[in-house]
Amino acid sequence: MRCTAAVIATMLVAGAAFASVPGPGGAPAFDARTALQASQAAIGRALAPDLAFTDQRGQRRTLAEFRGRPLVISPIYTSCFEICPTTTTWLRKVADMARTVLGSGSFAVLTIGFDAANDTPERMREYAGARGLASPEWVFGAADAATIRTLMTGLGFTYVATPRGFDHMIQATIVDGDGIVFRQVYGQQFEPPQLVDPLKRLALGQRAREDTFEAAIEGVRLFCTVYDPKSGRYRFDWSIVLSAIIGVMCFTGVAVFLWRSWRSTS
Numbered sequence: 001m002r003c004t005a006a007v008i009a010t011m012l013v014a015g016a017a018f019a020s021v022p023g024p025g026g027a028p029a030f031d032a033r034t035a036l037q038a039s040q041a042a043i044g045r046a047l048a049p050d051l052a053f054t055d056q057r058g059q060r061r062t063l064a065e066f067r068g069r070p071l072v073i074s075p076i077y078t079s080c081f082e083i084c085p086t087t088t089t090w091l092r093k094v095a096d097m098a099r100t101v102l103g104s105g106s107f108a109v110l111t112i113g114f115d116a117a118n119d120t121p122e123r124m125r126e127y128a129g130a131r132g133l134a135s136p137e138w139v140f141g142a143a144d145a146a147t148i149r150t151l152m153t154g155l156g157f158t159y160v161a162t163p164r165g166f167d168h169m170i171q172a173t174i175v176d177g178d179g180i181v182f183r184q185v186y187g188q189q190f191e192p193p194q195l196v197d198p199l200k201r202l203a204l205g206q207r208a209r210e211d212t213f214e215a216a217i218e219g220v221r222l223f224c225t226v227y228d229p230k231s232g233r234y235r236f237d238w239s240i241v242l243s244a245i246i247g248v249m250c251f252t253g254v255a256v257f258l259w260r261s262w263r264s265t266s
Contacts, residue, residue, distance in 0.1 A: 030167035035158035039169055042156025045181045051151055053112065053141035056125035061141065063179060070107040070182070070202045071175040072195070075157050077115035077166055078123040083188060087170055088131050090189045095138070098196045101225055101234045102203050109138040114152055114159055115166065116145040155181065174198050193227045196234065200225070 049064035063071075074091055076084040088111060095109055111128070113119025124140040133140070143151070152159065159168035172195065174183040183198040225234050 030158065030160040030162075035169050038158050039156040039171055039184050039186075042154065042173070042181045043184065045154060045156070047154045047175060047179045047181065048150070049179055051143075051147055051154075053143035053147065054121045056121055056128050056140040058121050061139065066108050066110070066175075067179055068177050069105070070177060070199055072107060072109045072172055072199075073151075073155060073175060074109065074111045074172045075114045075152065075155065075159070075168070076111055076127070077159075078113055078119050078127045079115065080165055083170065085127075085131065087188050088127075088133075091172060091195075092131065092133060092138075094190070094192045094195050097192055097234065098199050099137075101196060102199060105137065106203060107137075107199055110141055111138070112141045112143070112148075112151065114148050114157070114168075116143065116148045156184070174202075176202055192232070192234075196227070 047063055049067065050062055052060055052062045055061050072091075072095070074088065076088060078084075091109070099106065111124070113124055113127075119142050121142045124142050128134070128138075128140045155171070155173045157169060157171055157173070159166045170187055172185040173181055174185065174195070176182045182202065185194045185198075227233075228235050
């Protein structure tokens, strides 16, 4: 099984060329450049809220249920024994980090099987169990082929069947609370800020719309919580608060000086 790695996506953005991967029996080839372009073109696209799938517990769900908070959608296929499991395990680690920063219930994750013929609810449940994922905020879904095609098109996710499985982008899509594709995250082991920072930005936007003191305090906390690459964790950066206070004091001092100068000459 071959997957397009994060380094390939980065190089493609920089303009490097890659050959197409031939498909079986005259099937369409997977082209990394085209796949990346389709993925980026999906940003700003609204997903249909009535798209339905069956979760790992056999219950019917729709995308509309996730409205009101960000949703991270991660396409996988369950017969992948290397790349997809590793990707999900890493996504779990970074999602846990994001929840530490943003709080429980701040966003949801949907892992969806795009191999409609084989990714049944039972297979998705087994896949989740093998990764130790049982959180109500992380849903594993299966759907019919038509629904999968519609959803994957909406996400800008390209996949091509091969004799060994599928060629596809390693992609997680961040969808905002209105169901609009907000950001794409690429790679098996992406840097945590690639996922956490967009989620933090969406959370800050939500706090800004809430006209309460508690929302303002939470907004300040989120704004000042930054990633420390040395420790690999997020921490509250007091220097940002100090810089803001100094900036306000300087602005106030200049304003007072100008006001007094104006009064003395008037």
